[in-house]
Amino acid sequence: MAKDRKIDAVILGLLSHEDLTGYEIKKRIDGAIGFFWKGSFGNIYPALNDMEKQGLVEKSGGDKSSGREKFFYHITKKGSDALNDWIADEHAVNELKYETLLKIYFGGAADSSVSVRNIEVFEEQARQNLSILNVFKENLEKVLDTGDHLHYYLTVTFGIETYEAYLRWCDKAKKILSK
């Protein structure tokens, strides 16, 4: 089943813009792309090691003389080619994993106030995420024509469109349950 490791592509994508340490890669993943993809030290560091062996990235630094031990990773031509192949490959795994929906689905036996409460918690999360994404969107719109942020902008508008849909559903669902 080997070579289904998506974290490799994420790392290569991030390194295609700038050299980064493992720690910085984690921060990037938690940031802009965190709402549609996750990463952890537990898969980032092993992936960096493997990809170095495969010649997809190059490791540098680590000289303790200049302060803290720190390794920067740089994408190679081979890594860049692998990244482009992955982007151009039409196959993509898209999946939702929503525990809230499970609780709604199985919530029929319990009192409906329990489901309403679960929806309210979900609604609050969606509202917060939406307001963060709206800030991103406003900032991006200021620089859209100058820089290279169009694709980032598209993922942000995706998030906004879906969180708005969630909030509409929350309203309707709460009304249905309170009847």
Added chain:
Amino acid sequence: MAKDRKIDAVILGLLSHEDLTGYEIKKRIDGAIGFFWKGSFGNIYPALNDMEKQGLVEKSGGDKSSGREKFFYHITKKGSDALNDWIADEHAVNELKYETLLKIYFGGAADSSVSVRNIEVFEEQARQNLSILNVFKENLEKVLDTGDHLHYYLTVTFGIETYEAYLRWCDKAKKILSK
């Protein structure tokens, strides 16, 4: 970290309606709840074994005399209590894992036709899922007042609302990219 195994709750939820075999549990997960949760034999069978040891479910059958070896699982009082505790617990992990968005996010270096193609593939998936959910919805609306299908109906409307949002985003994103 133990006891974070969500598949347990899914199985208990399914068993709260009827006794099932592991194979049937897999089919149920692939069906109605498949668009917001996944399961595999690789976690269903081990979970059933563990839960039997914990007294959350009871195993019966397996007598090869009456045809194929087949084990039915039945939820216990303890299992039913565990299910209710989980439903009433406000904490829920909700996460998107959308490889298409990764490809869009990192697609800035490639030709924009590549991103358009990725969006088209995504759009086709969304369109198909939406039409399936609309069939579910129509069938459910016929029996909504009679049976116990309200909570199922709510998860279906969630899916419809979000897939419609995806399609709106696809339209907008393609327009932006073709400019």
Added chain:
DNA sequence: AATTAGATATATCTAATTGATATATCTATA
């Protein structure tokens, strides 16, 4: 100046999930 809290940084470990594979039986159809 010394202490401390929090961020930076690498790395590993366990548990859980995913997806494939192995094995075998039943059922409908060609």
Added chain:
DNA sequence: TATAGATATATCAATTAGATATATCTAATT
């Protein structure tokens, strides 16, 4: 009768998730 496809249990390797261990750097507090 053969065989393809569905039913059924079970396990394995690869990947992911989340926590933890260790240590250094930095800025604020005492």
